[in-house]
Amino acid sequence: MIHYLFYFLSFLAIFSALMVVLVKNPVHSVLYLIVTLFSIAGHYVLLNAQFLAAVHVIVYAGAIMVLFLFVLMLLNLNVETESHKSSWLKFMAVLSGGLFLLVLTASVKGSEKIHGVISGGSETGMIKTLGNTLFGEFMLPFEISSLLFLIAMVGAVMLGKKETQ
Amino acid sequence: MDNFQIPVSYYLVLSVLLFSIGVMGVLFRRNAIVIFMCIELMLNAVNLLLAAFSVLHGDTGGQVFVFFIMAVAAAEVAVGLAILIMIYRNVKSTDINILNKLKW
Numbered sequence: 001m002i003h004y005l006f007y008f009l010s011f012l013a014i015f016s017a018l019m020v021v022l023v024k025n026p027v028h029s030v031l032y033l034i035v036t037l038f039s040i041a042g043h044y045v046l047l048n049a050q051f052l053a054a055v056h057v058i059v060y061a062g063a064i065m066v067l068f069l070f071v072l073m074l075l076n077l078n079v080e081t082e083s084h085k086s087s088w089l090k091f092m093a094v095l096s097g098g099l100f101l102l103v104l105t106a107s108v109k110g111s112e113k114i115h116g117v118i119s120g121g122s123e124t125g126m127i128k129t130l131g132n133t134l135f136g137e138f139m140l141p142f143e144i145s146s147l148l149f150l151i152a153m154v155g156a157v158m159l160g161k162k163e164t165q
Numbered sequence: 166m167d168n169f170q171i172p173v174s175y176y177l178v179l180s181v182l183l184f185s186i187g188v189m190g191v192l193f194r195r196n197a198i199v200i201f202m203c204i205e206l207m208l209n210a211v212n213l214l215l216a217a218f219s220v221l222h223g224d225t226g227g228q229v230f231v232f233f234i235m236a237v238a239a240a241e242v243a244v245g246l247a248i249l250i251m252i253y254r255n256v257k258s259t260d261i262n263i264l265n266k267l268k269w
Contacts, residue, residue, distance in 0.1 A: 018186055056212075063239060118221050149236065159250075
C-alpha cells in the first residue's frame with residue numbers, strides 16, 4: 001500500500017520538476033517547484049523523518065519560495081519578458097543533461113553497496129535523537145551557521161540598498 | 166508505516182533523475198531566477214538522498230547535514246536574489262545572456 005504512495009510521490013516530484021524547467025511563465029515555475037518540494041516533504045514523512053519534513057516545508061515552502069515569488073512579482077517578470085534560447089542550444093542542453101544522467105547512472109550502477117533496504121519505523125528521524133546529535137556532535141557547525149546567516153543578512157541588505165552618490 | 170520496505174536504490178534513481186533535471190534546467194533556461202530554482206532542485210535531490218542513506222544506516226549525522234544544507238540554501242537564495250535585484254536595477258532584465266562582460 002505504502003509502496004504506491006512512494007511511486008506516486010516520486011512521479012509527482014519528477015513530473016513537477018520537469019514542468020519547472022519546461023513551462024514558460026516563471027511564476028508557474030515557482031508554483032511547480034512548490035509541488036516538487038511538498039512531494040519531497042512527503043518522502044521525508046515516508047522515511048519517518050517527521051522533523052525534517054516539517055523543517056523542509058517551513059524553510060522551503062514558507063521562506064524560500066515566498067522570497068522567489070516576491071522577487072518575481074517585484075520585477076514583474078512574465079511570459080512576455082521571458083526570452084528563450086535557440087532550439088539548437090536547447091537541444092544541446094537536453095543532450096548534455098542526458099549525458100550527465102548517463103554518467104551518474106553508470107557510476108551508481110557500478111557501486112556495490114546500494115543493495116540495502118529501507119524499512120519504515122526507524123527511530124533515526126525522531127526529534128530526540130536528532131537534537132542530541134545536532135547539539136552534541138555538531139554544536140560548533142550549528143553556531144557557525146548562525147554566523148553565516150548574519151553575514152547573509154548583512155550582505156542582502158547591503159546589496160539591496162539604493163546606491164547614493 | 167511499519168510494513169514500508171523500499172530498496173535504497175529507488176531513492177538513488179529518484180535523486181539522480183531530480184539532479185539531472187536540475188542540471189538540464191540550468192543549461193536550458195535564460196532567466197536567472199529560474200536558474201536559481203533549478204539549483205534549489207539539485208540541492209533538494211541531494212538532501213533526499215542524504216536523508217535516505219541516514220535512515221538506511223541509522224545514522225543521525227546525515228539528517229543533521231540536511232539541516233546545514235537547508236541553512237546554506239536559504240542564505241544563498243537571500244544573497245542571490247539581492248544580487249539579481251541589483252542586476253535588474255542596472256540592466257532592466259534578468260536574462261543571463263545580457264551579462265556577458267566576463268565571458269571572454
